[in-house]
Amino acid sequence: MIKILWIDDEIDFFHSHIIFLEQKGFEVIKAKSGAEGLIILDNSRIDVILIDQNMPGLAGTETIKLINEKFDQTPIVMISQNSDDNTIDQAIGNRVKDYIIKPINPNQVLLTLRKILSKKELINNTTLDNYQKKYQEINNLINECSSLEDWKNVYKTLVKWEIKLSNTDDVDIVEIIMSQKKYANNLFSSFIEKNYQKELENESFVSSINIFKKHVFPNINRKESTLLILIDNFRYDQWKMIEGLITENYTIDEEFLYTSILPTTTQYSRNSIFSGLSPLQIKKKYPSYWVDEFDNTNKNKFENQLLEDQLTKLGLKFKHKFIKISNSKDSKSFNKNLINQLKFNLTTVVYNFIDMISHAKKDVKLIKELASTDKAYRELTLTWFKNSDLYDTIKKS
Secondary structure, X not given: OOEXXXXXXXHHHHHHHHHHHHHOOOEEEEEOOHXXXXXXXXXXXXXXXXXXXXXXXXXXXXXXXXXXXHOOOOOEEEEEOOOOHHHHHHHHHOOOOEEEEOOOOHHHHHHHHHHHHOOOOOOOHHHHHHHHHHHHHHHHHHHOOOOXXXXXXXXXXXXXHHHHHHHOOOHHHHHHHHHHHHHHHXXXXXXXXXXXXXXXXXXXXXXXXXXXXXXXXXXXXXXXXXXXXXXXXXXXXXHHHHHHHHOOOOOOOOOOOOEOOOOOOHHHHHHHXXXXXXXXXXXXXXXXXXXXXXXXXXXXXXXXXXXXXXXXXXXXXXXXXXXXXXXXXXXXXXXXXXXXXXXXXXXXXXXXXXXXXXXXXXXXXXXXXXXXXXXXXXXXHHHHHHOOHHHHHHHHO
16 A cells, blocks of 8 residues: 655644545555654655644654755655745755645545656556646636636546546546536536526527527538538537548638527537427427427438528528438438539538437446446547548548
């Protein structure tokens, strides 16, 4: 078991941190002064030392100098309220391996210990080092979010680190990033509860209702063919997995996140995308198209008609074609006639495969096992895409 010596005159304030580390398999030995810490070092084998900078009597920096005289192979982590460059430089000059600014989070301490003790075969040390440095910064971003744009940036940041750290077998590291993501999800849910109605009334709010009007139709060129691919239930982290394959054939001019309406289920959000209307407006304007939530019939049967009506409402007159692909037979047929399919100003293709996998994760035992975690789900998405007719479509278009 790895032994941690934690030297702090206020060590009792870190009781919950110590319990957390002990649950992670560390043995934590406490010392309330530098002098007490030195005695423990003389009588025990210690793997890592955590030490507070500001202590009465023998201060942290003085204690570190004495530790270095006899135990210069034991890594030291300084904990301090001071973040000025001079203090940090002084700590580094005293052979301090790392530096944590108070107030500290238990996960910060764990990340620091993992970085110091980790083996190369477990995780790329540089990646862990970078995440450890960014951990508190990301927490601050989460706590300071005051707009949807702030939350989008946080989500992109969390997805980036989740994917970067996904190759580690260290369950503690995975737990830390997932814990940070869960924390963000909780605060984001509270933000949406308080601000959703206000955002809907905001003209700059890009949602399922106005994404075609704001981002699709303005990019239609009457002299060229545009292929619009909508992958139902496709998440941003899944997009980042296949992005590299796309950029082998294309240059990405713009990447943006839009916000689905609530509820996010296909019946509501996808019909809103093609109609440019809210679910209540669709029900009122097209009662013959509307299917109640618990009705087992097809709830997206009239998407083509809804898209045609949206084009008419906006006064847009160009040739368009709507295609829905739900199986390999449909996709192969589409690819076979690709040249003819792309003779329109706008060809809209809806792919249902990811949505089918998403639902199967809950109901089909084999899929549950194949996509038991977000990492496995992303990898399953990548494997599907690499071998899909959709990938061929994109390369040939």
